[in-house]
Amino acid sequence: MATAAASSYSSTQTEARQATQAYLDSRLTNGGATKSSQSPFTVPEINIGPSFSASLEARTRIAAQIREACTTSGFFHITGHGVPEETRQAILALAKRFFTGVPHSKKEALHVKHSKYFRGYEPADYTYVNPGDWEAADAAPETKEGFNWGYEAGLDPTGGDGQYRELDGEDVNGNSWPSEEDVPGFYETIKAYYGEILSLARHLFRLFALSLDLPEDYFDPMTTHPGGIARLLYYPASTNPQPLNPEHKDAEIGLGAHSDYECFTVLLCSTAPGLEILSPDDKWIPAPAVEGSFIINVADFLMRWTNGVYKSTVHRVVNRTREERYSVPFFFSINYDQVVETLPSCVSLENPSKYPPIKAGEYVLERLRATVKES
Numbered sequence: 248m249a250t251a252a253a254s255s256y257s258s259t260q261t262e263a264r265q266a267t268q269a270y271l272d273s274r275l276t277n278g279g280a281t282k283s284s285q286s287p288f289t290v291p292e293i294n295i296g297p298s299f300s301a302s303l304e305a306r307t308r309i310a311a312q313i314r315e316a317c318t319t320s321g322f323f324h325i326t327g328h329g330v331p332e333e334t335r336q337a338i339l340a341l342a343k344r345f346f347t348g349v350p351h352s353k354k355e356a357l358h359v360k361h362s363k364y365f366r367g368y369e370p371a372d373y374t375y376v377n378p379g380d381w382e383a384a385d386a387a388p389e390t391k392e393g394f395n396w397g398y399e400a401g402l403d404p405t406g407g408d409g410q411y412r413e414l415d416g417e418d419v420n421g422n423s424w425p426s427e428e429d430v431p432g433f434y435e436t437i438k439a440y441y442g443e444i445l446s447l448a449r450h451l452f453r454l455f456a457l458s459l460d461l462p463e464d465y466f467d468p469m470t471t472h473p474g475g476i477a478r479l480l481y482y483p484a485s486t487n488p489q490p491l492n493p494e495h496k497d498a499e500i501g502l503g504a505h506s507d508y509e510c511f512t513v514l515l516c517s518t519a520p521g522l523e524i525l526s527p528d529d530k531w532i533p534a535p536a537v538e539g540s541f542i543i544n545v546a547d548f549l550m551r552w553t554n555g556v557y558k559s560t561v562h563r564v565v566n567r568t569r570e571e572r573y574s575v576p577f578f579f580s581i582n583y584d585q586v587v588e589t590l591p592s593c594v595s596l597e598n599p600s601k602y603p604p605i606k607a608g609e610y611v612l613e614r615l616r617a618t619v620k621e622s
């Protein structure tokens with residue numbers, strides 16, 4: 248396979264940490280890596296409904312829209328995705344029930360500090376997605392709370408291929424769940440939602456393959472037991488809502504400025520706005536609301552894999568409302584044991600590969616480790 252290069256693989260963990268922090272810093276200090284882009288900043292809405300048809304021509308047309316979004320803002324909305332509204336509402340309602348209804352002691356028992364894969368409950372002010380933030384004297388604590396879980400075969404509508412390994416290659420199930428007694432219906436609600444989103448992500452990835460001038464099934468063998476961390480997130484209502492600040496620092500920050508780590512993210516949000524995206528000319532742009540949509544954004548691993556052709560764009564969350572905000576991001580990765588080198592359609596004599604081969608799980612694990620102060 249063109250992307251497998253196990254023999255030439257070398258550990259690039261330090262490189263991953265340094266390169267991503269440098270990228271983030273460059274975007275946040277007015278020397279933005281994508282600053283020269285002339286494209287107007289938009290978060291387009293793409294109706295992917297026709298991509299479920301048998302017409303390759305229809306799928307190729309949607310793929311072209313995806314390419315346009317991925318090479319400019321790195322963000323787009325999808326509608327026509329086929330995920331039932333009741334499944335979407337059920338997971339948001341579960342998030343509300345978990346964060347506001349479950350006693351603190353029960354949540355603490357599931358604390359991510361007990362998990363080497365960062366699974367479980369994350370209280371406010373525990374992780375910082377922008378590692379630079381906790382070193383800054385004027386750092387604002389992150390107000391979000393989270394509950395994190397990852398892929399397991401029982402959540403995969405295909406049943407998986409039995410080959411799933413954790414981020415570090417271990418043959419274990421890294422997830423931990425609240426008991427049925429403490430949060431009735433928790434696992435079933437997660438399973439229904441996760442199954443829908445995993446299938447949607449695999450479908451989208453076929454469109455991504457077309458969008459990159461690759462055969463439509465190019466990624467399929469790499470997503471048979473894929474990494475797929477997901478989170479329930481809770482952003483408390485603001486007690487002192489402030490309008491969007493054109494400067495980068497805000498007194499109250501839900502989730503600090505960051506780019507995501509994996510291939511792409513499928514994001515579901517409750518009604519309160521809050522997601523803000525850094526435009527190429529260094530302005531925070533509130534993500535537009537599109538009813539019934541998911542927001543899709545390119546993440547760093549795919550940016551790297553595409554040699555920088557697809558943009559992983561910096562974003563953050565600030566709840567500027569008196570309404571609680573909930574969201575459910577799903578971070579789609581390929582099989583964690585897969586080593587990749589730059590996609591063949593993204594290298595040329597003029598644009599040679601900028602990146603050495605890398606193993607998916609190790610890259611993601613290193614990025615996760617970098618978010619905890621104590622590490």
Ligand SMILES: O=C(O)CCC(=O)C(=O)O
Nearest residue numbers: 480507516522564574576
């Ligand atoms: O909550 C949101 O809207 C975005 C969450 C996010 O960016 C993340 O978890 O990486």
Ligand SMILES: [Fe+2]
Nearest residue numbers: 505506507562
């Ligand atoms: Fe994110």
